[in-house]
Amino acid sequence: MYTVMDLTELIRHHLVFATDDLETADVRLAQLMRNIEQMITTPRWHEPIYWMACEECGAWVSSELFDVEGAGKDGWFWCADCSFSWNAT
Secondary structure, three states: OOOHHHHHHHHHHHHHOOOOOHHHHHHHHHHHHHHHHOOOOOOOOOOOOOEEEOOOOOOEEEHHHOOHHHOOHHHOOOOHHHHHHHHHO
């Protein structure tokens, strides 16, 4: 079994050092990277991040911090402080 370092050295020797043309070496490496990327078992894309302003105080909150479905009642958004104060009344 090869280690990652072994594979790296094989790649360097067979794809980079095997040609005197740096452009050809880059094309070969790019092709290898595309092929390896197709083997990744977990998704590499992320949901876009957007910002929402609290309807009560105007604080801006990143979508990373909340689930859009649970952002507030009737599609409105309240930050944690305003949501807790709204529920307390």
